[in-house]
Amino acid sequence: MNSMTVVKQDLREVMIESFHRAVAHGVNLVTVVSDSTSTAKIAPFQSANPERVVNVGIAEQSLVGIAAGLSLGGHVAVTANAAPFLIARSNEQIKNDICYSNTNVKLVGLNAGVAYGALGATHHAIDDISVLRGFGNIQIFAPTDAIEAAQIFDYAYAHEGPVYIRLDSAAFPHLHSPDYVFEVGKPDLLIEGSDILIVALGSVAHEAVDAAKAAAETGLSVGVVSLSSIRPLDKEAYVDILKRYKQVLSVEEHSVHGALGSLTAEVIAEEQLGLKLTRLGFPEGQFSKTGPRDAIRAYYKIDAKGITETLKTLG
Template identity: 60%
Template structure:
């Protein structure tokens, strides 16, 4: 902690791509007219031959990435998450996952990052859909340090991976000694009153809410979930066993995200616990509008998290 500046996670992603090539990783980045979405320019200036732009054709984007991986490259896709998830779903399922190819899918601007552009541009089902595909690892970085760690892990290890990325400026939640471990929860704050579980873009909101609550002597245990598959079920279980109160918060449908996964853990272990899930209401499309207002509407912002924790502690 203590680093006050904020950084766009995509810039960290691209800087890490550059670092990886310098380390000798044979990387190629495939974009679908998404050179600005992916902020790939600094990489492209250094390594123009390592960027392939396939135009507006997501099925082909994933198929070509698979072919490049079969020819020996570490293949990275970088385009908007909603189009990656929905338009190229079958290529992801068969050519990346079922065929177990070495493709790293970066779903950019996930959640409701596109704000006023509306549901065509939201990816609030990406975790749910990726969990439905047998084997793909699913990661979501919460800050610049974790982004670098996750990108390096993805590039250095074989197999299909999906990395849920966000846009906008993100504060630092970790110091540079932090090490991302797949299949491990990251306990950002230890506490005993309530377990607060979040991932990706909302972890910093959850962190701020926990600071607000600290002023009222409410002791929040904050679990950041950078690794959704593999999932540290024991890490989550142990925290809930301790606090017996749990709130999950995600910029994702309440169907099939971290709230659902936590519900599985509670049910399978017959835990006697209070439990509230925050996210986009299941069974309907999200409201559209400025992102902060969407977050406020669904109670997944700092204030909404604060209020929910007060409610669960009553």
């Protein structure tokens, strides 16, 4: 089990630190933003490296096309803008200019899930994973904390080819100890258990860990695994973890269609594991409610309290 400290860090700050680190190590990195300098917290990097920041304005399709062009010119191009606009407005460009063309672009989707809260469905990104899982030739990651995010960014810059990083724009405590080593494709088992396994995506892993600890006080043994590496995924390793439990609960700040719940259902069915699966997230075919983010999480029971209540019905 990984230990959790009280340290909190905004994952966007981790991204900016990774930019500085990459340039210091000789990576020919250029970031591309679409009038999203404040969203990306990019000012410190832009001040130190003005020639490495391209702002295309509110033109997300151009952002992706320019990033593709920069990569063809020998740069490691990194986009940094809001996930809902990156994925929805630039859908065709991501498919053709990045994935099909195999350009060395790293797409960072900021403010993923319902981070924009009261701004509503136009600003919620609850379908980004399902869209990109439908595209070929792109790796997909969703870090849970600063320690893991830093390593995922370093991996992405070293990897030749398209990468999407679903980044939560908030400060979270560390779920991992300082000696944690991210392994691409490997399911990240945060808590060992024996009765129910919670499978979590991104920052809701924090809610899942809190719920598992609460369940332990009632005698229910709940494990928590984070699938921070959606693609590639070591299916054999994931199956090995799933087999240790009686039933599975997936939790994601995403539609239950096409992302973590769907992926887990596919694995259970294909491997004939015979496990009961319950999925928590936004109902298939629906937009999320509008309101403060915490209230949205509570409404759909993807906060610690809601997960705990669901565990009681399963246990």
